[in-house]
């Protein structure tokens with residue numbers, strides 16, 4: 109039973125182990141797949157947005173270069189204002205993100221603009237792009253930090269260029285402003301989840317645009333973030349994770365640095381949100397697997413219980429069988445044994461006589477029979493009592509058993525104080541010899557018998573013998589002849605052996 113329990117425990121452990129490994133492998137594999145898909149998606153998005161931003165800035169660059177070239181060629185005097193205004197108006201429809209185009213003179217005074225608005229302050233000398241160009245001789249366009257437009261109060265990005273006179277002296281700034289709202293509208297159409305963000309940062313780390321929009325984040329310096337201090341130093345594009353300094357949410361983000369303008373586009377999704385479906389899947393998988401494991405344990409418990417029950421029943425059945433077999437054997441003995449003497453009983457004798465006669469007949473052998481009767485037994489009973497009489501019969505039977513113990517002869521109690529012995533393959537002479545030995549041995553037992561002339565218990569024996577073949581089907585004849593011989597032994601004085609002289613035919 110211990111072995112079965114151990115085997116069941118090993119089986120359950122192996123199943124548990126195999127299922128657990130499969131579960132963990134499956135969960136890790138689906139997590140890797142989810143992350144890979146996510147990485148691909150956000151990388152594609154940041155790449156697309158980078159191309160989108162580059163396109164707008166490139167168009168803006170071309171526009172502002174054209175306008176600044178025209179301004180430098182024709183000047184910005186009063187006679188040119190109308191021409192310049194007309195040229196600016198023609199550019200209006202070229203770029204949907206376009207907010208305004210303004211030309212400032214060397215003092216920062218607005219000379220002309222595409223849209224005038226309601227602004228009182230028409231001087232832009234304090235603007236960062238103006239200061240940059242005044243102090244910097246480069247003729248490249250400058251993408252400045254976001255500012256609030258003085259024309260319409262909108263958040264805008266500035267793309268500007270330095271103006272010079274023929275001697276190369278600073279002569280003002282041509283600036284083009286782009287609506288941040290327009291970028292936000294495009295960003296908003298992309299699905300980055302409830303906590304996702306999209307941002308555009310200058311090459312030096314100034315936050316230009318962030319979706320979802322919050323004015324307090326615009327213009328913030330991110331040059332000290334890991335994106336600028338670590339990742340962008342290694343590669344211009346990639347995937348990273350970080351906890352946002354703005355809202356403390358952990359996000360996975362892809363970044364893409366524009367090769368032409370250095371602008372950095374990032375697309376970030378919340379880790380929690382991105383992995384939610386994987387987590388739900390993993391939880392369901394874990395619950396299903398745990399349920400199945402529970403079923404295995406539960407069913408194993410019942411299987412073990414059932415196996416134990418069956419083993420117990422089969423043990424009980426074999427015990428019952430063994431006990432029945434031993435009872436049967438006892439019954440067999442009881443059915444064939446004489447209770448007082450332990451010799452074969454009359455029934456057994458009858459069966460054995462028929463069987464031995466048949467055997468002797470087939471072997472063409474003789475067979476003999478002894479009929480033994482205790483002498484003066486009534487007197488013994490009368491003198492010593494019935495119980496002592498029983499004891500005397502037991503003693504005679506024991507003596508008889510001992511005498512024929514080494515032989516194939518069968519002794520039985522024929523009834524009362526009479527015994528019978530079957531002697532297979534024995535002729536009359538040999539039978540007489542055995543009978544004499546039996547009589548002698550019983551006398552030598554010296555069982556006191558005051559009422560017998562000998563003073564001890566003796567027996568008379570009648571012997572009959574003949575061809576077994578002649579007795580087949582007439583076995584009783586052998587008994588009859590032995591009985592006659594016994595009668596003669598009794599009547600001729602007892603304590604003797606008499607052989608029947610009648611021929612068996």
Ligand SMILES: Nc1nc2c(ncn2[C@@H]2O[C@H](COP(=O)(O)OP(=O)(O)OP(=O)(O)O)[C@@H](O)[C@H]2O)c(=O)[nH]1
Pocket residue numbers: 481482483484485486487489493494495496497498501523524525598602
């Ligand atoms: N104690 C005891 N006595 C038995 C048993 N069976 C028979 N007897 C007695 O055996 C006696 C047989 O007596 P009888 O047939 O007259 O013969 P006997 O006294 O032996 O005389 P002979 O055979 O002529 O020598 C009877 O008294 C029976 O009651 C038994 O199992 N136990």
